[in-house]
Amino acid sequence: MMKQERVNKILEIMAAEGIPQLLISDPAAIFYLTGKWIQSGERMLVLYLSSKGNHKLFINELFPVYDELGVDKVWFNDTQDAVAILSQYIDKGNPIGVDKNWPAHFLLRLMEQAGDSRFVNGSVLLDQIRMCKDQQERALMREASQINDLAMGQLIQLIPGGYSEQKLAQRLVAIYDELGVSCSFAPIIAYGANATDPHHEPNASTLQAGESVIIDIGCKKNDYCADMTRTVFYKYVPDAARKIYDVVFEANKRAIDKIRPGVRFCDIDAAAREHIEAAGYGKYFTHRTGHSIGLEVHEFGDVSAVNTAQVQPGMTFSIEPGIYLPGEVGVRIEDLVLVTEEGCEVLNNFEKKIMIVG
Template identity: 55%
Template sequence: MDTNKLNRILDLMKEQEVPQMIISDPMAIFYLTGKKIVPGERLLALYLNINGGHKLVVNKLFPQEKDLGVELVWYDDIEDGVEILSRFVEKGKTIGVDKTWPAKFLLRLQELEPESKFVNGSLIVDAIRKVKNDDEKQLLREASLANDRVMEELIPLTAKGYTEVELNRIVRGLYEKSGHSGVSFDPITAYGKSGADPHHVTDGSKGKRGDSVVLDIGGILNDYCSDMTRTVFLGEVSDKAREVYEIVKEAQQRGIEAAKPGNRWCDVDFACRNYIEEKGYGAYFTHRTGHSIGLEDHEYGDVSAANEEIIKPGQCFSIEPGIYLMEEGIGVRIEDLVLITEDGCEVLNKFPKDLIVVPME
C-alpha cells in the first residue's frame, strides 16, 4: 500500500476516534494499493486498524500476481466472506464502513458484531483523497491539457450537421484516439434548447444556425479524470445570447478569483451566484457551482452554498456556473478545473473562453 496515504488515513482515524475501518469502495482500495479489483456482487473489504494488522479480504476469483503491501485473506463462493472478515474485527469497538457498502454485507456484520458501533468511515478516506499529492497534481494537469486538445478538435465538428448522439460518439472516439482509457462521464453534446437543460440526455437533435452548443466533456488519462465545459454558437449569436455568455464568463472568473486557501467552498459559489443574481438571472442558475475531482469525476466535496469547509492547498474542483433559458433556447455553461495552491489557484484548463461562433457550411 501507499504508506504516505495510509498513514494519513490512520492519523485521521485516531483523531476522530475510529480505531478500525472497513474500506469496500474499489476506487478507494485502488487509491491505497494501486490495484483495481471490480468485485461485482462479491465481498471486497480492506480492513484497517490503527494498531496495524491490516487485511484485504478478497474472493479467490480475483487472484493477485503482485504484492499489494497488505496481507491477503482469501475466501470462495461457498464461504461466508463477512464471517471471515469479522474474525479480524476488534469486538465491541467502533467500526468505520463505506457509505456505499451494500446492506447485505453491513447487516450481516452487524449480526456478528452486535456490541460494535458502526459509523460512516468514508468521510475519513474522502478527506484524505480530497488533498492531492504532487504526483496526483501532475496527473490532473496532464489530463486537463489532453482534454483541452479534445475540445479543440471537437468544436469545429459542431457545425457539420451531426446529431447529438453522433457527436457524442465522436467525442468518445477522440478520447480513444488520444490515448485515454475512457470517458470520465457520459459527454454532454447539447444544441439549443437541449443545452438549456443542465443535464440533458443526448438525443437525435441537430443544431441550427444561432444555436448555443453546450459541450461538457471529460476523459480518463493515466487513471485521473478531466472535466470541462465550453459553450459555442453555430453560425451567428444573438445579442441576448452574447449577453448571457459574457455574464457567465465573468461569473466564472469571479469564482476562480475566490478559489484560494482560507476562503470557504461556499465563497466560490457565492462569487459566481451573486454576480449572476446581480445581472437578473439568478433564477436560471439552477445547480451548484462545482465538484471535487480526481480518480473519479465527482468526488467528495462540492462547491455549493451549503459547504462552509475551508479551502486547502492541494484540493481540486470544478467551477462551472451556467444560465439556462429554456423558452429562448439559450443554454450557457463554462467550466474549468482549478487546483488550489498556497496563495490562490492554478486553472488546469488552458482552452480559451472568448465567445466562439463556429462557421456553418
C-alpha cells in the same frame, strides 16, 4: 504495494478521531491506498485497516489479484459467507468506520454480528485526505486537462459538419482514442433548447443556426480525470444568448478569482451565484457551482452553498456556473482548478471567450 505514506496518514487520522478500525469498500479508495483497481461488482470487497496494524484485504476468488499489495489477502468464494469471515477479524466492541457506499445488506449483517461496536461513517476520513492531491497527482491532473484541451479544439472544428449530438459524441470518443485516453464520463453534447437540461443525453437532434452547443467532456489519463465545459454558438449569437453568456463568463471568473487557501467552498459558490442573481437569472442557475475531482469525476467536497469547509492547497475541483432558460438556451462554462499557496491554477486552458463556429 500499499502506498505507505497514504496509509500512515489515514492511520493518524483514525487515531485522532478515535476510530481504531476502518472498512473500505470503494474501488477508487482501495486503488488510492494499494495502487490496484479491483472491480468486484456485487461481491464483497473490503480493505480492513486497523490501528493494531493487522490490515487485511477481503476478496472473492473470482477476482484473482496476483500482485503483492503489501497487505494480507483473505480469500473467500461464492459458497462461503463473506460477512461471517470478515466478522472474525474485526475488533468487536470497538468503533468501526464504514465506507459510506458499502451496501446496506453487508453492513446490516455485520451489525448483527458485531452488535457491541459503534458504527460510524468512516469515508470522511479518507475523503479528506483524497481531496488534497500530492505532487504526483497534481501532475497527472494537469496532464489529463491538457489532453482535454486538445480534444475540445478538435471537436469544435467538427461542429459545422452537420453531426447529430450523438454522432458528435461518438467522434469525441474517437478523438480521445487517438490521444490515448478514455472518457471519464459519458460526454454531454447539447444543442439549442436541449442544453437547458444540465445532464442532457446526446440524441439525434441536429444543430440550427443561432443555437448554442454545450460541450461538457472529460478524459481519463493514468487514472486521473479531466472535466471541462464550453458553450459555443452556431453561425451567430442571438442577443439574449450573448447576454447570458457574458453573465456566466463573469460568474466563472469571479468564482475563480475568489479561490485561495482558507476561503470556504460556500464563499466560492456565492461569488458565482450572487453575480448571476444580480443579473436576474438566479433561479435559472439550478445546480452547485462545482465538485471535487481526481480519481473519480465527482469526489467528496462540493462547491455549494452548504459546504462551509475551507479550501486547502492541493485541492482540485470544478467551477461550472450555468444559466438554463427553459425551452430557449443553456450556457455553462466549466474549468478545473488546483488550489495553490497563493490562489489557484486553472488546469485547462481552452479559450472561453464567446466563440462562433460555422
